[in-house]
Amino acid sequence: MKRVVITGQGTINALGPDVAATKEAMREGRCGISSLEIRDVERLAVQIGGQIKGYEPEALFNRQQISLYDRFTQFTLIAAREAIGQSGLEFHGDLAVQSGVVLGTSGGGMQTLDENYRSVYEDGKNRVHPFVVPKLMNNAAASHVSMEFNLKGPSFTVATACASSNHAMGQAFSMIRSGMAQVMVTGGSESMLCFGGVKAWEGLRVMSKQACRPFSATRDGMVQGEGAAVFVFEDYDHARARGAEILAEVIGFAMTSDAADIVMPSKQGAARAIAGALQDAKIAPEKIGYINAHGTGTAANDKVECAAVADVFGHHADDLMISSTKSMHGHLIGGTGAVELLACVMALTDGVIAPTIGYEEPDPECALDVVPNEAREANVDAVLSNAFAFGGLNAVIALQKAP
């Protein structure tokens, strides 16, 4: 089996337009959640989100590109440019055909859907722009990344709600590990902060109107975010041969299905995914120093997740750190695992553990070290990133320091 390393990362999210700004915000425990600035916001019961403010697509894309790129595709390309730029890779010849792109998204081109449904239903128009379909399709972002960077190998999009990015990165990892690909561009993106996107979530009545406070006894729900993060996963031998800077090593991945309930999480399903990732990575549970939690800030997720971690790690659950960065960037749904992997890489490369901000009061059902409110310096060798999706689909990824 091939070893797999990360040689580039990029992002745009509510905390910043790139990795440096995002890491700085995570170190400072800054909150990117603010009042939503979207059309008809006054008709929404939930009016906050991790929205990217001051975003000017015209500065990054030409008119023709904007007519073809939904906001989730634009975010993906911004993150991909940063990640591939950092990796120093150029895709020609054999490398191009042995490299691909697998991305996660849940809603795909939801802004495009929202705008055009408005146009035909609300405004009564009988004609839509010719590019509505190529703009809204879930695989648009993956396809545009493949075109911009000449990635001709295995490429597709994964949609497993809140676990989409972790499932996508798990696929990328498996493909390189098995020798199917040399380099995979992977991660995920979401842009659901439009009237219909927020209204749909409102319906479930699991959204907070104030803040995302994971693990705090005072938590009252999740807060949506938007953005993307993209990574370059590369065959270790390939990376070493070209003298690439290696950020971290991907060592394990596991996915499970609860096969139980369409929205309620299951401790057993989550625990099997966590234990599965450790087993796949062939490391002892005691080696894990940090877990980036799924930590949505809902009553159900946080207590089930803590119970699953306690089950898998036993006494070591009290020694490891577990934080939810959703408290800062919001829940990016299909893109969330990707943005959260940035916190995992930061823990390994910078020795800084991103905090769970907005934490007010301990909850006996979440009695773990959740790194409340302030980032912490710590030397960790191996980390996990959890994602537990609606539909009971769980995906956990394990990283360790660069070899």
Added chain:
Amino acid sequence: MTDNVQEKVIEIIAEQAVLEVEDVTLEASLEDLGIDSMGLVESIFAIEEAFDIQVPFNANNPTDSTFDISSVSAIIAAVQGLVATRV
């Protein structure tokens, strides 16, 4: 009205081709102007929006259509015809 149609169609085509209006000649074909199949479909959409007409055009077989797209002047004539019969 006839002149207005010509002016507006040329404006739409120029924008699609990323050219100045003066550089769009009546004899030119869309291919000459560097407009591909996607650009053609977008131009037709813009024409429909501008004149509130339905252009009979199927992208599966662009040449086998009653809407002549062989040159800028042919497109203008076809649009003028549709505008004239508009109810």
